[in-house]
Amino acid sequence: MINATARTYPIEPMEEAFPSRGRVGVFCLIATEATLFSIFVVAYLFYIGKSLIGPYPAQVLEVPILSTICLLASSATIMLAERALRQGYGVLFKGWWFLTILLGVAFLRATAVEWYRLIFTHHLTIGTNLFGTTFYSLVGFHAMHVTVGLILLTLVLILSLCGYVTQTQSERVAALSLYWHFVDVVWIVVFLVVYIIGR
Amino acid sequence: MAFADAPLAQPHVDASRLPLLVQLHYWVVTVDHKRLGIMYICTGLLFFAVAGLEASIMRWQLAFPHHEAVSPEVFNRLFTMHGTTMVFLFGMPIILGMANYLVPLMIGARDLAFPRLNAFGFWLSLFGGMLLYFSYLGGEGLSGAGTAPDVGWFAYAPLTGRAFSRGHSTDYWILSLLVSGIGSVATSINIVTTVLCMRCRGMTLARLPLFVWMMLVVAVMILFAMPPLTAAQVMLLLDRYLGTRFFDTQAGGSALLWQHFFWIFGHPEVYILMVPGFAAVSEIIPVFSRKPIFGYAAMVGATVSIGFISMGVWAHHMFSVGMSVTANSFFAASTMLISVPTGIKIFNWLATMYGGKLRFATPMLFCVGFLFQFLCAGLTGIMLAAVPFNWQLTDSYFVVAHFHYVLIGGLLFTIFAAIYYWFPKATGRMLSETLGRWHFWLLVIGFNLTFGPQHILGILGMPRRIYTYAPGRGWELWNLLSSIGVVFQGLAVLFFVWNVIRALRQGPPAGDDPWDAWTLEWTTTSPPPEYNFETLPEVQSRRPLWDLKHPNDPDGRHE
Numbered sequence: 001m002i003n004a005t006a007r008t009y010p011i012e013p014m015e016e017a018f019p020s021r022g023r024v025g026v027f028c029l030i031a032t033e034a035t036l037f038s039i040f041v042v043a044y045l046f047y048i049g050k051s052l053i054g055p056y057p058a059q060v061l062e063v064p065i066l067s068t069i070c071l072l073a074s075s076a077t078i079m080l081a082e083r084a085l086r087q088g089y090g091v092l093f094k095g096w097w098f099l100t101i102l103l104g105v106a107f108l109r110a111t112a113v114e115w116y117r118l119i120f121t122h123h124l125t126i127g128t129n130l131f132g133t134t135f136y137s138l139v140g141f142h143a144m145h146v147t148v149g150l151i152l153l154t155l156v157l158i159l160s161l162c163g164y165v166t167q168t169q170s171e172r173v174a175a176l177s178l179y180w181h182f183v184d185v186v187w188i189v190v191f192l193v194v195y196i197i198g199r
Numbered sequence: 200m201a202f203a204d205a206p207l208a209q210p211h212v213d214a215s216r217l218p219l220l221v222q223l224h225y226w227v228v229t230v231d232h233k234r235l236g237i238m239y240i241c242t243g244l245l246f247f248a249v250a251g252l253e254a255s256i257m258r259w260q261l262a263f264p265h266h267e268a269v270s271p272e273v274f275n276r277l278f279t280m281h282g283t284t285m286v287f288l289f290g291m292p293i294i295l296g297m298a299n300y301l302v303p304l305m306i307g308a309r310d311l312a313f314p315r316l317n318a319f320g321f322w323l324s325l326f327g328g329m330l331l332y333f334s335y336l337g338g339e340g341l342s343g344a345g346t347a348p349d350v351g352w353f354a355y356a357p358l359t360g361r362a363f364s365r366g367h368s369t370d371y372w373i374l375s376l377l378v379s380g381i382g383s384v385a386t387s388i389n390i391v392t393t394v395l396c397m398r399c400r401g402m403t404l405a406r407l408p409l410f411v412w413m414m415l416v417v418a419v420m421i422l423f424a425m426p427p428l429t430a431a432q433v434m435l436l437l438d439r440y441l442g443t444r445f446f447d448t449q450a451g452g453s454a455l456l457w458q459h460f461f462w463i464f465g466h467p468e469v470y471i472l473m474v475p476g477f478a479a480v481s482e483i484i485p486v487f488s489r490k491p492i493f494g495y496a497a498m499v500g501a502t503v504s505i506g507f508i509s510m511g512v513w514a515h516h517m518f519s520v521g522m523s524v525t526a527n528s529f530f531a532a533s534t535m536l537i538s539v540p541t542g543i544k545i546f547n548w549l550a551t552m553y554g555g556k557l558r559f560a561t562p563m564l565f566c567v568g569f570l571f572q573f574l575c576a577g578l579t580g581i582m583l584a585a586v587p588f589n590w591q592l593t594d595s596y597f598v599v600a601h602f603h604y605v606l607i608g609g610l611l612f613t614i615f616a617a618i619y620y621w622f623p624k625a626t627g628r629m630l631s632e633t634l635g636r637w638h639f640w641l642l643v644i645g646f647n648l649t650f651g652p653q654h655i656l657g658i659l660g661m662p663r664r665i666y667t668y669a670p671g672r673g674w675e676l677w678n679l680l681s682s683i684g685v686v687f688q689g690l691a692v693l694f695f696v697w698n699v700i701r702a703l704r705q706g707p708p709a710g711d712d713p714w715d716a717w718t719l720e721w722t723t724t725s726p727p728p729e730y731n732f733e734t735l736p737e738v739q740s741r742r743p744l745w746d747l748k749h750p751n752d753p754d755g756r757h758e
Binding site for chain 2: 018019020021024025028029031032033035036039040043046047050051052126127129130132133134136137
């Protein structure tokens with residue numbers, strides 16, 4: 001076996017420090033997920049106004065301002081939680097983290113109430129027309145991501161209550177919060193497309 | 200499981216002496232990038248044999264006019280399964296396997312960034328492949344409809360709707376691609392992260408071997424190209440099971456939307472399959488020309504621009520569906536544009552060979568074959584990019600000939616080149632040169648005999664995907680020639696299989712560096728130990744082994 005470390009002339013040190021693996025991995029995941037969402041968004045935009053029968057978006061959709069505020073606020077609280085953990089304030093971290101979960105659950109609850117109203121009052125299901133098809137698939141796909149995010153956040157909360165999440169774990173927690181920020185950003189796009197442009 | 204862990208704890212135990220069950224268990228639980236890479240490649244080759252057999256049956260059916268070897272229904276299943284298998288179950292696993300095996304070795308790392316995710320990706324891909332072939336057993340469903348998907352590999356709507364595709368065959372097609380697609384994305388995330396975060400000391404981006412650069416671009420392309428397919432598959436699944444209207448034209452849905460979504464994936468996919476071929480060639484040609492690669496920076500630039508442009512050419516598959524003149528012109532122009540970076544690459548390989556001390560060992564032979572045949576493929580590609588020409592020849596055998604020149608004349612030849620080149624590293628044994636030459640020449644003759652005449656068939660008007668044809672149209676001779684070529688290709692593959700088996704049993708030992716090559720994988724033993732490198736290497740140039748062998752004239756001075 002040849003040893004490749006034999007030096008022939010001095011080596012300059014690596015100019016760049018490598019980014020954290022977790023961050024790069026999550027950014028890759030976000031890139032690929034963003035593409036996935038963009039296809040659903042394109043389908044939604046493509047089918048605006050093409051439903052052959054009602055109900056139409058303008059008749060049944062209400063702008064979900066409160067739940068939007070909840071979800072966007074959760075981005076801020078998770079940032080505060082992350083910062084608290086980085087600085088070593090364990091209790092503060094748990095508090096902000098718990099609040100993030102609550103805000104996420106509030107958002108999901110609002111979606112559930114909206115869907116209940118659409119299905120039972122307005123008789124709009126996923127197969128009714130193109131609006132139902134694209135609306136439930138896009139919003140549902142986002143809600144699915146919120147749900148996955150909430151499961152992961154809850155897992156971290158349980159682990160931190162058991163005392164496993166400490167300052168040394170802050171990089172991993174940061175990777176998870178990146179994903180949560182992504183879910184929030186997607187909601188801004190979905191909100192604009194579905195409730196502003198599409199109505 | 201303690202007994203199975205023993206070899207992990209003591210790397211010096213000779214793994215081949217362990218009981219078979221322990222060895223198998225070791226393969227199943229492994230997270231080692233080299234073992235996973237080999238399993239990816241073996242999976243790919245296995246499905247290659249299956250899909251090749253399917254193609255042979257089709258050629259037998261088409262050898263004579265009004266031939267009745269298989270029924271039209273079976274023929275539809277054959278071309279669907281052949282296309283799907285070759286792209287998703289042969290092409291993808293084999294390129295990901297190559298990346299898996301070689302990227303960490305080439306950048307001086309001990310494994311990929313996320314080894315368990317890597318194993319997850321492999322097993323998902325394999326499971327996806329099995330799901331597709333399970334459709335032969337489970338596809339019938341309760342409705343007594345046909346087994347195995349028969350909707351073509353791009354599965355245009357509305358043929359895939361519940362009304363036209365009964366039973367579960369299309370569902371297996373959807374699920375299989377969905378699952379193996381997730382596997383590919385997982386592995387791509389791994390490759391990107393590994394290249395960005397795990398390079399050894401001194402390995403700047405400007406010193407990455409071109410193979411690694413190109414695999415990085417491929418992995419990024421997979422991240423952006425695979426999700427459109429996944430999204431479209433989800434929509435199709437919803438259409439079939441929840442009664443949504445995405446591709447239901449009776450409710451205002453659009454069949455055209457499927458075509459767009461599919462090809463937004465489908466065309467980058469062609470480059471995802473081809474660029475790894477370029478990657479292998481860019482390593483092999485310099486070594487067998489005894490010269491560094493010509494135009495390293497231009498090669499990297501060309502690869503990245505192929506990655507970008509490939510995302511904007513998809514609708515050249517759809518010229519005949521009646522898009523606007525603007526759209527047609529745009530996609531024709533972008534398609535012609537992408538031939539520029541591809542041309543740059545070909546010129547760089549030729550310039551690398553020019554004035555070099557050429558050694559025509561088997562890997563190099565396959566590379567030279569690739570250069571000629573891929574050039575033909577590129578030329579017919581530019582012809583098809585011209586919209587009026589495309590209107591005349593779309594969905595004819597000319598198109599079939601074109602993309603087989605890309606994927607066999609281009610991709611398959613480079614894969615064989617790569618196998619002949621890196622087999623000694625992976626197994627510690629040399630493949631036979633004599634058998635390699637038989638393999639190469641039989642494949643060149645068989646391939647050109649099969650697909651050359653198909654250009655003429657296409658110009659004579661033979662549509663693709665027909666299961667038989669009437670005599671008297673001037674198609675008989677060309678079809679017969681095309682089918683005869685299959686015999687040569689089959690023989691070539693048998694020579695390859697024999698060569699591999701023979702080498703594994705009694706091949707001469709390879710040593711660490713049989714080709715006198717320059718990249719890091721050749722510094723370690725053949726096969727490399729589980730930890731790859733005893734001490735992590737440090738590099739000072741693009742060709743670390745050159746520096747080592749020529750301490751008085753290190754490469755870094757000339758870069």
